[in-house]
Every structure is written in C-alpha cells, then in structure tokens.
Amino acid sequence: MGRRGKKKGRPVSGWVVLDKPVGMGSTEAVSKIKWLFQAEKAGHAGTLDPLASGMLPIALGEATKTVPYVQDGAKIYRFTVAWGQERSTDDLEGPVTKEADQRPSEADIRVLLPKYTGVIMQTPPQFSAIKIAGERAYDLAREGETVDIPPREIEIGRLDIVEHKPDQTIFEVECGKGTYVRSLARDMGRDLGCFGHISELRRVEVEPFTPEDFVTIAELEAARFGAQGDDKPDPEADAADAVEMPIDFGAIDGLLVDTSAALDCLPQIAISDDAATKIRLGNPVIIRGRDAPVEAEEACATARGKLVAIGAIEQGMFKPKRVFAG
Incomplete structure (x- = not known):
C-alpha cells in the first residue's frame, strides 16, 4: 500500500x-x-x-x-530623497560613497523632472536582484565587486514633488515594471551635483x-x-x-480580494455553466452574444461571476490557455 x-x-x-x-x-x-x-x-x-x-x-x-x-501593472511610490550623500545601496542601508555641501532648490529640481518622465533609460542599482552571468548583482556587490549593469528601458508616467526642504525632497512617482526608485534618487542627485539617496520609500499602489x-x-x-x-x-x-x-x-x-480582480485589464466574457465545464476540460467554446469580441489575444471567461479561464478568442471561439478550479 x-x-x-x-x-x-x-x-x-x-x-x-x-x-x-x-x-x-x-x-x-x-x-x-x-x-x-x-x-x-x-x-x-x-x-x-x-x-x-x-x-x-x-x-x-x-x-x-x-x-x-x-x-x-503600473505602480505608485512615495519616497524621500536625502540630499548631500550617495550611498553604495542608494538607500540608508549602505555606507556613504560620495558627499557634497551643495543642496538643490525646488526650482532646480522642477527643471530636472521632465528628464525623468516618459520612456527613459535607467541603470539598476549595484545592490539589486538583476542577474549578471547567472548571479544576483547584490551577491556580487556584497563580495566587493563593481558590477557592470547595462541600462534598460523603463517608463515613468509622472514624477511630482510633494514637499521640498533644504536637505530632502518628497516625491511621488507613477511608473511601470522594472523601475528602481533608488536609481531615480541616485541619478537625480548626480544631475543636481549634490548626490542623493532614498531615506524613506513607500509603495502606495500596484495596479489594479x-x-x-x-x-x-x-x-x-x-x-x-x-x-x-x-x-x-x-x-x-x-x-x-x-x-x-x-x-x-x-x-x-473574508479579507481576501477575489482572484479575478487581477484580470480587470482583460476583456471579460460571460459564459454558461455548460461552456465552463467544457473549458475546464481544455476544450474551446463558441462565444455568443451581440457584444462578444471576435478576436482577442487574451480574454477572461467567467461563469456566474466566477473566474473560469484565461484564453484567446479566435474567429469567435474562446480557446483556454490557463484554467481555474471551479
């Protein structure tokens, strides 16, 4: 047995x-x-x-x-940049690597903001989870190595000043996947000639x-x-x-958010119980209804408001790719 x-x-x-x-x-x-x-x-x-x-x-x-x-999904962060010091980790954890007596004015910062909005190139921090030759960058950095991390394309929807003081500025940024807020602090500090690092960071939203x-x-x-x-x-x-x-x-x-909430970005297709049974067995079904899409790279099928599957719609046929338990 x-x-x-x-x-x-x-x-x-x-x-x-x-x-x-x-x-x-x-x-x-x-x-x-x-x-x-x-x-x-x-x-x-x-x-x-x-x-x-x-x-x-x-x-x-x-x-x-x-x-x-x-x-x-898009993310919103509220963060504080402390001016006057750059640190190895670009936040409070690492030792100071560069210092300056200069401090930026709010006007100086506002002039700089357009450079950091839209689609830009950004180099991730030395202490990051980026893989270099199969190893995490932070592991190499902890061993004292200077890692050559290539810049990559990111998108920043907006970057606003929330509050400015002589030694620090609070920002709010809406950004896409792969953005490092610590890199924003580092790069702005270098451009302003005063250096900077993150002293406080809070993620406010993750879409949806x-x-x-x-x-x-x-x-x-x-x-x-x-x-x-x-x-x-x-x-x-x-x-x-x-x-x-x-x-x-x-x-x-009762404190859980429904699984389907993550799929609000996809077209929602309501199907019958019979169609749901077929889809859960991996079979395609014809999508009915006057407003049903004929083609969609990805769509979400639901029955009685319950998530059934993610799939593609081709010539009016829903073809499941990922099925959810009933």
Whole structure:
C-alpha cells in the first residue's frame, strides 16, 4: 500500500493586498501570509525591499496564476530623497560613497523632472536582484565587486514633488515594471551635483489594487486568532498539522480580494455553466452574444461571476490557455 503524503494546506485562493511594514522582507511576508491562511500555495507580485513599506500583493492558491498581470501593472511610490550623500545601496542601508555641501532648490529640481518622465533609460542599482552571468548583482556587490549593469528601458508616467526642504525632497512617482526608485534618487542627485539617496520609500499602489484594499499583519492576525487572544500557535509548526485543527477561517478569508480582480485589464466574457465545464476540460467554446469580441489575444471567461479561464478568442471561439478550479 502506497504511503500517503501529508496535506500541504488549504486550497484557498485570492489576493492579500498586504501593507508590508519596514523591516520585513518580501519572502518573509509571503511565508507569514501562507502560514496565517494555512494555504497550499503563495507568491508575491513584485519584490519590496525590507527598508520599504507599503503595498505587497500576495497571491494564494489559484491567484498565483494571475501574478504576471499584477507584475505588469503600473505602480505608485512615495519616497524621500536625502540630499548631500550617495550611498553604495542608494538607500540608508549602505555606507556613504560620495558627499557634497551643495543642496538643490525646488526650482532646480522642477527643471530636472521632465528628464525623468516618459520612456527613459535607467541603470539598476549595484545592490539589486538583476542577474549578471547567472548571479544576483547584490551577491556580487556584497563580495566587493563593481558590477557592470547595462541600462534598460523603463517608463515613468509622472514624477511630482510633494514637499521640498533644504536637505530632502518628497516625491511621488507613477511608473511601470522594472523601475528602481533608488536609481531615480541616485541619478537625480548626480544631475543636481549634490548626490542623493532614498531615506524613506513607500509603495502606495500596484495596479489594479488601491489603498482601500490594504490589510495589515495585525488585522490578519486578529481575524485569524481573535478568539484566542495571545494564545497563538508557533509559526514554525508544521502547516499540515495545523490544518487538521478545527479552525474557522471565515474571518480571515473574508479579507481576501477575489482572484479575478487581477484580470480587470482583460476583456471579460460571460459564459454558461455548460461552456465552463467544457473549458475546464481544455476544450474551446463558441462565444455568443451581440457584444462578444471576435478576436482577442487574451480574454477572461467567467461563469456566474466566477473566474473560469484565461484564453484567446479566435474567429469567435474562446480557446483556454490557463484554467481555474471551479
């Protein structure tokens, strides 16, 4: 008789739009959320540095299939640049590498802003997750190597001054995938001749989510353990053992954002229950309805408001590419 494997967790699906605190790494945050929900599967949609706070969308279960659509969404950051010093990490973590007595005026900065909007070329920081010859740049930098990272194209929708003081300026930026805010601080400081680094960074939004979707670790813990007070189980305990406990997950599951929210960018196709059954078996179906598109590279099929599949529409036929559990 074959050996039965341990259960790996609950088949819960949805998005946790976490307000990540300063000091917590993205991987640590995912592990914490996975444990709180006792989820089978979890992943995040875009790393947020430990020194940064704010929106870290974490996908559970079937929602992990929609991660690329959130990663490609626009992001909004609010950040503070401290003038007068450049640091090895382009934030507070690294040692000072360059200094200047000069400080920029608000007028000086405003003149510079158009250079940093639109489609621009940007060189990622030395301490970044970019791979160089198969190794992460930050690993090489920690070993004392100066890494030659080629610039790459990014898009910045807007870059605004929120508040200016002699020694620091608060900005808000709306940008696309792959933008390094630390590089913005570094490059603006060099252009202004005064050097600069990030002293505070907060991600405010990740499209399609908004600050209204935010949930904190404290709120999640209260929903999960509210009735138990401080008598919480050990997060290092085996998830398979914990899931056997008679726990009501209703309150914490109520804090999830539906998986389909990540696919608002795609055409939405309503289908019948019969069509949903066929699609979940991998079969194409004819799309009916006067307003149904005839062609679409990607579309989202739903039945009774529930996500069924992502697929392509060719000559009025929906062809599933990624199917979601019913």
